[in-house]
Each structure stands twice: as C-alpha cells, then as structure tokens.
Amino acid sequence: MDPECSQLLPALCAVLVDPRQPVADDTCLEKLLDWFKTVTEAGSSVLLLQENPCLVELLSRVLVSQDLSPGTLSFSLRLAGIFAAQESCFQYLQQGELLPGLFGELGPRGGTAWTAPAVRSGWTQGLRSLARHPSALHVLADHGILDTIFSLQEDSSLFVASAAGQLLAHILGLSMQGHAQGHPGPQACDWPACAQRIVGHLEEALRSPATPRVARALNALTTMFGHCHSPWTQVLWVRLSPLVARLLEKDPIPAAHPLVDLLLSVARSPVLSSDCGLWETLAQALSHLSPTQAGPLALGILKLQDCGLSLWTLDHHYGHTLGPWAVGGPGLLGGTTSASVTVDALLSSRPACVALLCQTLAHLELLQPMALLLGAAVTILQLCRGSAAPASDVGGRLCVLLAGCVRVQRAALDFLGTLSQGTGPQELVTQVLAVLLAYLESPDSSPMVLKKAFQATLRWLLSLPKAPGCCDLDPKLQLFLRELLAVLQKRLCSPCWEVRDSGLEFLTQVTRHWGGQAGFQHVLLASEVPALAEQLLRDPERYVRASAVTALGQLSGHGLHATSASPGHPGGQQRSPLQDLLHILSTDSEGFPRRAVMQVFTEWLRDGHAEVAEDMERFVARVLQVASRDLDWEVRAQGLELALVFLAQTLSQPSSSCPYAVAPPEVVPPSRLAQALQALCRVRLFEFAFRALFDCDRPVAQKSCELLLFLRAKAGPCDGLQEAGGSPDVASVEAALQRWRVGEQDQPLGDLEPGAVMAVLRSMDLDGLRGTLAESSDHVEKSPQSLLQDVLASVGVLGENEADCY
Template identity: 70%
Template sequence: MDPECARLLPALCAVLADPRQPVADDTCLEKLLDWFKAVTDAGSSLLLLQENPCLVELLFHVRKPQDLSSRILSFALRLAGTFAAQEDCFQYLQQGELLPGLFGEQGPLGAAAWVAPTVRSGWIQGLRSLAQHPSALLFLADSGAVDTIFSLQGDPSLFVASAAGQLLVHILDLAMRGPAEGRGPAEGRGRLQARDWPACAWRIVCHLEDCLCSEAAPRVTQALHVLTTAFGHCHGLWTQGLWVQLSPLVARLLEKDPVPAPHALVELLLSVARSSVLSSDPGLWETVAQTLSHLSPMQAGPLAAGILKLQDCPQALRIQAFGVLLRPLACVLEAAAQAPGTPGLLEGAAGDQMAVDTLPPSKSVCVGLLCSTLAHLELLQPLPQRPSPWPQAPLLAAAVTILRFCNGSAAPSSELGGHLCAMLVGCVRVQRAALDFLGVLSQGLGPRELVTQVFAVLLEYLVSPDSSPTVLKKAFQATLRWLLGSAVPPSCCDLEPHAQLVLRELLAVLQKRLCSPCWEVRDSGLEFLTQMTRHWGGQATFRQALLASEVPKLASQLLQDPESYVRASAVAAAGQLSSRGLHAAPSSPEHPAGPQKTPLEELLLVLTTDSEGFPRRAAMRVFTEWLRDGHVAVAEDRERFVARVLQAASGDLDWEVRVQGLELALVFLQQLLGACGPGAAPPCALAQALRALCRVQVFEFAFRSLFDCDRPVAQKSCDLLLFLRAKAAPSGSPQEAGESPDVAPVEAALRRWRAGEQGQPLGELAPEAILAVLRSLDLEALRDTLAESSDHVERSPQSLLQDMLATVGVLGDNEADCY
C-alpha cells in the first residue's frame, strides 16, 4: 500500500466507525471497496491487516450495537469478506472471533439494522467473497449461515433473494468441486454418489428436495431458480450426479394440477438441455416431452422454441416442439373460412375442438399467446437448425389471416372464429407482431395466390385510416421486404409485373401519408420513399411512376416540416431522390412558383439555418454520400462544394455534424490522392492534394478539432491527419531538401487552441509547413489517450481518501483533491 494512503487510513477508519459523521456517498464506498479488492488481489490480505491494524479495529467496532448507518455496516461486511477470501487471513480473523460476530447469529442478523435490504445484501456479498476455500465451508456450516441463506431466498427484496440463490450455487460448487476433482479415473472422476457428498453440499441438496416437494409454489420456484443457475454456470461433472438425484422430483412436478412454477421449470429444463454434461441423458428428453404435453400452449412456447434452437436434439422431440409452436396458428386458420386447397399447419388437427383447447378465452392471454408464438417463429426462421421442411405457405396464410382478423376483414367460419375476431380486431400489439413475422417470411416466397394476398393485406393496412403510426411503420417495413424479395432474379433492380403494379398503388398511398397530420406517419412515409428510391431509383417503371406523382414535390416541402425528425427524414429522401435525378421538377411557365432552389441549395440551407441537430446531421450524411458517389452537383465544382460544406460544419455546435464534416474531408483527401496504393503517395500528387486541402481550409478545421471538447471529434481529426501523414514521404527525403519551412505560427496557434483560446485563424499555409507540423505532433499518443474510456482518469486511492476525509472536515482544504 502507498505510504501516504497508509497514513490517511486510520483517520478514515475512525470516520467510518463514528455514527455522528456524515460519510461520503455510496459511490465513494464502492470505490473504496474496489481499491481494497485490487490491493488484496495483488498481495497478502493478512499482511495488509497486520500493517494496518485500524482495519481490524473498524471491523470489530461495527460488531457493537450502535447507531451505525446501514451503508457503513454493509460496507464493513463486504470488506471483511474481501479480506477473508485468502485462507491465511480467514484463519487470522477467526482467531479473534471476528467473523462469527459479523456473519453469525450474534452479528447483524439479530440487530435492528437487519431490516435494511442493504445490510442483508452486504451480508450475502461478504459471504460470497469469503467462500473461496475449504475453511470457509466449515465456517458456513458451523455458524448457521446456510440456514439464513435458505430463509433469504424468500426475501421481499428481489435483489436479496436472487443473490441468496446465487450464493447457494456458489457454496454448492465449492463444496462439490474439490471432492469430485480429487477422485482418480478408476473411481469415476467427478461422478460422486450421493453418499460421498460433503455435508454442506448434502444439506443444500436436501433443502432443494424439500422445496421441490413443497405445496407452496414460491418454494418450488426458489429451488428451480437455484438449479437453473447451477446447471447454467457450474460445468463440473458433479452436476450430473445432482441431476440424477433431483430429476425425479422435477418430473413429479408435472403430476400436479396445475403444474407449479411453470416458467421456472421451463428455464431449468432449457438450462439442463444446453449443458454438454447432461444433454446426453435420455431421461432429460423424456421429461422435456412430458413437460411440452402438460403445460399450456402459452407456458410451453418458450420451451418449444428453446429446444428447436439446440443443435442436437432427438428428432421426435423436435417434431413435438414444432407442433407446440404451430398449434395456435393452426387454430387461427381453423377459425377462419379458408379457401379450398389452402394448406394446413398440422396434420390430423381436430378442427374447431383443437382451437377450443388451444386458444385461451381471455383476450389478454390469447393476445399474449399469438404474439409470443409469432416472435418465436420469427427468431427460428433464419436459423440453420430450423425445422425442415419449413411450412412457408401455411405460415404465410396464418399471418395474413391474423392480420385480417385484426382489421375485421376475415370471414369467421364458426362461433369461435367470431369470438376470435372480436378479441383481435384493432389489436395493435398483434398487428405489430404479425407484420414483423410477415416481413421475415419474405425470405422465402410462397404460392402466387398467397403472395398476392400478402401484398393485398399490406396495402389494406397502409391505406386504412385506423392503422396506428407504429403499425403503419411496420407495414411499410414489411412491404419493402416483400418488394425486395420479389426482385427477378433476386438482388436484381427489376421487379416482376405484379410487384410493379403494387408499386404504383404504393405511390398513391405514400402521397396521402406524406400529408398526414401525424408526424410519425410522415416520417415513416419518407423513410419508405428513401428506401424505395435507393433500391429502384434506376428502374424505368418506378421512375416513370414516381415522376408522374406528387411524391417528390411533397418530400421537398417536408424540408420545412415543424417536426425535426421529419425534416431529417426529408433531407435523407431529398438526397436519395437527387442522386437518382428524381427530385421535384422546377416550376413550369404555366405554373410559376417563384425561384426554384436546387437540391444542393436546399440542403445547404438546412445545414446552415436549421435550429435542430437531426436535420443538420442528415444533411452532412447526404453531402458525404454525394461526394463519395460523384453526384452531378458535386462534380461541377468539387472544391467549392467541399469548402462550402466544411465552412458550415466546422462551426456547428453539434459534435456529430463536426465529425461528419471531418469524414467528408477524409473522403475528399482520398479522392485527391486517387489510386496511390497503401504506401506513400507520389510527391507530385501529394503536393497537389495539400494545396487543394489548404484552399478548402481543411487544416484549419482539422487542427482545431484535435483539441475539441467532444472526444469523437478529436478522434476523427486524428484519423484524418494520421492518414495524411502516412501518405507523405518520410522526413528528409530528397524532394524535401532545402530550407526548413516556418512552422512557428502554426505551432503557436496549436498551443493557444490547446489552452482553450480561439485565437486568430491560421491563414494561408504552405504544404511544406503542414507536413512539418504533422511530423512534429505525437498523433499516436493523442489517439491512444482519446481511445481510453471516459473514466480512465480515475482518482488515485490517495485522492479518494483525502476527499472522503475532507468531506467531514478532517483535512484542510489544501489537503483535499475534490473535484
């Protein structure tokens, strides 16, 4: 320990032990614990206590009945556990009966402070740190701590209860690991029989058995959570013996009606199934199959989905699990009038009776079942281990049917169908889930008539005035995915004839939605327009239809929308339309509308005048894309374009705009150097590039940005200047022979900027001076400093101790390092 810290420690311990002193906040105590943990990890805890007896005195002091704050008591418990994690220090603290006084029955367990969850949590965390060696197991058994942990599993504080369960698992792993690893190969290493288990482990297992046999569902839940943690985090072979011992009791839970703690049971079975040690047990798969049969569809869904995500699983169980997931959708198809020949989801389905047994009569439960089913299938669809054959056509039919139930256009075939329609009509939650699932299904097409129905129902939702903004957004997203999936061949920019017809209808819908009074709808419409233009802006049919509509004009008008999010989306749309030559046409002589701005002028106006950051950021992204892609408005006078944009970006108050400005400058530099390869650029090309960069004042912007108060700006500037320096020939090369350039003005300016002074602009710069300054700057060190996390400048332990003491007036102001 640092000598100065050792000097300050007695005073700090005295402050912590004094109930009259307002000790520093929890953050300081956490930092203090972190420091002690680092000190003990690096050396001997016993030596630390022997050299600093004030720490032992503090721990003894908190044992006394007094009015200590719960925060200090919790801190002391965790601190004692940190020290006792080393066995020799544990024995040292045991000699003075300190540990029983902190963690035993004569400690805080019987005191008034125990009512504070902070103290109970500190007690658990202290024991968790302490339980690292065999001596700790004996202490836990003899002190009665294990019984307290059992009781804390049902603590009203969820954090305390969860920590208690995790501590039990840790103790069980510590107790079982040593004996299991100590057995030789001839004894069956790791496969301990129940009679060989240590007493502490056997006690925990007996407790778990009692909980599993309990009629109280909370106790069953506690045991299942402990076992889930054990099988998920402990990878010793002893877990096999634990499963053999307890799996019959787990299976017996299925005999109860209703099954207790079904969600916890599902989590346990999935945890065991994912264990490489246990997944080969045939009894496990039999229990899983029984569980799928006994639980309700809502309860069994997560188990079925989890089983289907496993790489290795019996085929019969996979079929059963997939049937569990498909059954709710099969019921939906049964409840609706299906056209002849429409494929079903499950063979041998019991018609309407199956729907009665599967779909809950409660609206909330039914909605939850359908949403969870669609979500599970959505996650399964792209996985390589998804069930095969994948029932694409029936799933499409089910998704379309659900959406029609929700908008009231479905034709129920029975009383149950009518009831289902009444529950789902207008249900936004189910609409969102079904649209998400429908979008995922676009990765595999279906029969022509079903694809036609897909586009029809999507158009219904896009046209309907009843569609909420979030539903509309998802309908736009699903439509885009289906249009992309309809390209012929895939990834081609041309669309099949049917999709081209849909596209025309979509433009009419879009024209209406861009005029919506709801800003979220206008925003979603602009995003959809941008994506369509990006994908099909070069396709003749799309171009003709778009230019014949009012959509480009409406998109341009939304650059003045009162909502900044909409203006930002309008900027992105305008940028994409202009790139494709699809922006709003100038006014005709018959319909004059005043002077018409070009897209470049419109977006420059946004960049220089918009009061919100979102539209200005969007404008910078568009300008960078234009420069990178060689937009016609940029190609006319690239230097003038870059200079105008950088002039606006460099003075912007939004750091993201400044970062994007530096990105644009980097793209410009890369284009100036052309195909120079990875090494240094030819002297002629480099000199021309430097002169161009000077003309557009890139260096004024970049050098100032090195000292920007926003770190991402400084990092981007480093990237730009390092890239340029890498392209310059090494110092002292023949082409640079001659007089040394005058870099004093630039270096003076950099010193002022580093000190926070704005100073005068750099003015005209010679390329040679730029290179000399670049070589004089330690850009690598600056980049490394900027790459560190925002809290890398941590307070030293000495500073932390001084600040805590200064808070209570123990130190003078000149000795503190508060900030």
C-alpha cells in the first residue's frame, strides 16, 4: 500500500466508526472494498493488517458499537471476509476471536441491526469471501451459522435470499473439496457432517409443498452443479434425482422455470452428461412440462454437443408445435386427425398460442435447412393473412387465432429469411416468393411487417441460383422482379415514412448486389423506382432523405439513376445526382442526410465514379470545403475519411489496403510525392486536416492525426523534397496552429507550399498527440489516495481543496 494511503487510513477508520459522521455515499464504500480486494490479492493480508493496526481496530469497534449505520456494518463484515480469504490472515484474525464475534451470535446477527437487509447482505457476502479454504469450515460449522444461512434462503429481500442460496452451494463444494480427493465417487454416507446437513436441508426443501421453498432449493443446486464438476456431484445427483422426478409428476409442476434451469445445468456438467438416468429425467420433463415451459429446455438440449436426445426433442416438442401447421400436415389443411389435449389447450388461448409459436420460430433455425420447416413457415404466414384453406377444426381455430397477428408475422418472416440459405423443392420456393410478394402488396401489412418482408425477400433473392450456363438472371426471376418493383413503386409513395424508408433500404441492397446484372438493369429502368427515389431526396422525414441519398448513390454508381426520358425508354439522357447531393450537404438542416451524402461521396471516390473521375480535384475540394464547416462531427470525420481516400489515391496507394495497418507503408519516391503534395495543397486538404487536429470531438481529431501520420510515413526522409524549415511560411503556419490550439480558429492558413507542409508535419509531435487522444475521457487521476481524500472530505475531515474528484 502506498505510504500516502496508509497515512489517511486511521482518519478513515475513525470516521467509519463514528456515528456522528456517517458516510452518506455507499458508492465510496463499494469502491473502498474494491480497492482493499485489489491490495490483498497483490500481497499479504496479514502484513497489511500488521502495518495498519487501525484496520483491526475498526473490526474490533464493530463488535462493541451499538449505533453504527447499516452501511458501515455491512462494509465492515465484507471487509473482514476479504481479509480472511487468505488462510494465514484467517488464522491471524481467529487469534483475537474477531471472526466468531463478527459472524457469530454475539455480532450484528444477534442485534437490532440485523433487521436491515444491508447488514444481512454484508454478513452473507463476508462469509462468501472467507469461505476459500478448509480452515473456514470450522467457523461455518459452529455458532449456528448454517442454520442462519438456511433461514436467509427465505429472507424477505430477494437479494439476500439469492446470496444465501449461492453461499450454501459454495459451502457444499468447499466441504467436499478435500474429502473427494482420491475418491472418484464418494458415498453420501461418508460425506463430512457440514455437507450432509446441507444436502439434508435441500432434500427437505425439495419435498416441501411450498413452491417458493422448492424454487430456492432448485436455484441453489443450479449454482452448485453449474460451478462444481467434481466426481462427487454424480453421487449427489443420483441421490436427488428421484426428488426432482417427483416434482415432474405433480400437477401443476412447482417452480417449473427453476426446475428447467437445474436440468440444463446438470446436463451441461461434463461429469453428468453421460448419465443415462439424467436423459430419462430430461425426457420425462419434456413430456410433462407445458410446451411454453419446455421450450427453453428443448432449446438447451439441442445446443448440447453430441446430444442423443436431439431427434427425440424435435419429435416431442417442435414436432408437436409445428407438425399440425406444416403444409399437408395432419389436422390442418387436409387431415382429419383430432387435436391433442395440448393443442386444444393452446388453441383456447390466443396469447399462449402466439407466445409458443413465436418462441418456436425463434429457435428452429438450429434445425434448418428442412423442407418441413419451410412449408410450415409458409403455412403460418398464410394463416396470418387468412389465405390458407384449412380442412379441419384445428386449422379453422388457428386461422381465427392468428389472423392479423403482427407478432407471429414478424417471427415467421424472420424465420423464413433464415431458411433462405437452405435448399428446397422448386414448388416450395415458388410458394415462398408468392407469400412474400403477397405481404408486400397487402394494405393490411404493418410497417414493421413490411420491413421484415423486404428483408426476407432480399435474402431469398440473393440466395437463388442463376440459370445454368447463363451469367444473367433467370427469366422467371426477372418476371418476379418486375412484379416486385411494381409493388416497390407503391411503397415508395406510402404516407407512412417507415414504409418509404424500408423500401429505399431494400432498393439500396438489391442494387448493391445486382446492379451489374443486365436483366435487373432493364427491369429497374423500365419502372418508376429510380425517379421516385430521386424525389424522396426532398422527403419531409430526415431518415427517408438519408435512405434516399444512399439509394441514389448505389443507383448512380451503376448508371441507374433517373433519366429525363420516359421510363419505357431507358436510353434517354441521364441527369447527374451530384448537384443534388452537394445541395443536401450544404443546406439540409438534419445530420442524417448529410452523413449519408458524405458516405456516398467517399464510396464514389473509392470506386472511381465516372463523374467524380472527370475532375477529381475539383470534386474533393468542393466536398472538403463544405464538410470542414459542418457542425456535425460525424460529417467532419467522414470528410477526413474522404480526404484519406484521396490521399491514398494521389500517392498511388491501393484503396483496398488499410492505411492504419501496423506495417509501415512504402515510402513514395520524391518526384511523385512532390506532385501529390501539390494536389493536396490545391484541394486545401491540409487546412482541413490541421484544423481537425484541434477539433473538440475526439474521433475527428484522432482521424486527422492518423491521416497526417500516414502521410508522414509515406513521405519518409524526404531527401529529394526541399523543406522550408525556417521560412516565413513555416513560421506563419505554426503560429496559426498555435492559435487554433487555444481555440482561435478564425484565421485561415491560406495557400500552402509542400515544403512548408512537410516541415510543419515533422516538427509536430503527432505520436504524442495520438497517445493523448487514445486516452479515455475519464483518464483523470482515480488513485486510491484521491478516493480516501474524497471520503474524508465528504464528512468534513479534510478541506475542500484537499479532495480530488474520484
């Protein structure tokens, strides 16, 4: 411990035991505990107490003081547990009978302070900390501590009850730790007395008719089996599994959710996973639990590796769930089989039916691809639209329950999208596309359902195989696209902005993937979609304008933006969207559209957009001029990204490589460097970058620093480039940068010469600046000394000027 902290400890301990000076901020006490834990983990706790006797005195005063606050009592109990976690310190504290006094009947446990949940919680957490070695078992076995832990499992405070259950599981594992060594499967009758008491208590709780008591026992066992994988746990499970099986025979099953958690915890144990009795219990649970309760258990089993019950689980849980809804399945569209009791119960409640179906759809992707599941998803979507024709009572009731259910529609569309990577019969794929198109066309589809339908449609379109021997789209697919784009036209005119936005997002993605396909280009240009996308640049909703910018960027990148001719004559003269996007960047009042414009411009520059390539310097100069003045930091940061792309291209750096790579970039020859620096000066890139170095938004300054470091590394020694080290140009630039650093950024740099730029770059400590910018926003001092000063200052022991904000 630092000497400065040791000097402050006596005053701190005096404050803690003085009821006239309560520490109101519990957060400071928590931070103190964290600090003490760090100190004890790094060294000897005994030495710490010997060098700071005020800490032992603090614990001793807790035993005799009757008017300490609950917060201080809780802090002291937890602090004692942290010290006693080391066996040597445990023995040291035992010499003074401190631990029995703090945790026994004569301590806070026997006084009025025990009524405070904070004290009971501190007592439990203190014991949890010290129960790290066999010596602690002697304290835990005496002074009625186990009985108190048993009672705390039923505490009115959920936090205390949960902590008591976890402590019980930990003590059971600790008591068996030494006994089980060398004994691969110790018999329960030979277990230590402490372990036998705990197991007996758990057995009694599992037999209890009170569901809360059963749940607490199950939670404790879940913790124990989840953290302890010793051989003796197999004996414990053999002993307790009959009681667990009896719970499954009750109607209703008590504490079903904690019971599922326990079974999954046991199934994940490497010691118990091969136990045949366990799998029989799991099978019994799946058969007796309701479908809603069994869902998490079935999912957990399916996630287990080498699980022999996977197919059984599918048959008994998901099969019962989806089987009647599959295309042609019994009891729905063509069968006459009567519904089971479970299905009858589900169909009697719309919430139960919807909840189970959504839960099942969310988990079934683990089993795809399967034609049964594809057909089931299509059928469910048809049921929700009312387009299915059930021939049974079950199917009719399902149609009534699911009609117009947005929750099921969203889940089914998500699931249908996950199945797009699988293979299925052509007739099923045709049905998939038909049902997706129907949802996109339907006036009853909600905005969120339409969004999910667009997403699922995109996934299916991109996964469809091309026609054999053809590099273009299949004719049937082109026909589907023509119908799809007709629907998209209507959706882009929707009065609901979320629908317009989803339509633009879909257009962007499908163009990004298929913009180079001649068949797609022909269908798209024959529609009104490009013109509508351009019109949405002036949409009143900012999100729509941003999506329109992105969509137009993709369309223009492939030469597919709107034409001045009619839609039926795609050969007409095309208008350039560049001016429209520059106008948005300069005038739009919202940040989202302007950010989208900068991303599009950067992508155009990187990909060599035709109009950008005509006069790249003029394009970059115009964009940087506007972006440098933008009030949105993300626009300025994206402007620096565009500047970096231009810099890399000017220096003939491949745009696909990462300029921030660890390996140093290759040095540019002096002649090419001189030409590149001239171009960079002409577009005023350096004024933008230098000003951004002192930007109040850290990400902007970081990106500028990385850009300049990249340029400096590419320049190398620069032997062939004449640098103006002491010229007036360098002095004026450095003077301007100094004014910018202190916030006076009105004066521009003016025209710069390459030599002056390189001289300034080499004179700046860019590496140091990068290190400073990399520090987090809370890099101010957070030392233990400042924490102790803050605690003391809060109660008036220190003056205000002696405290440091922690």
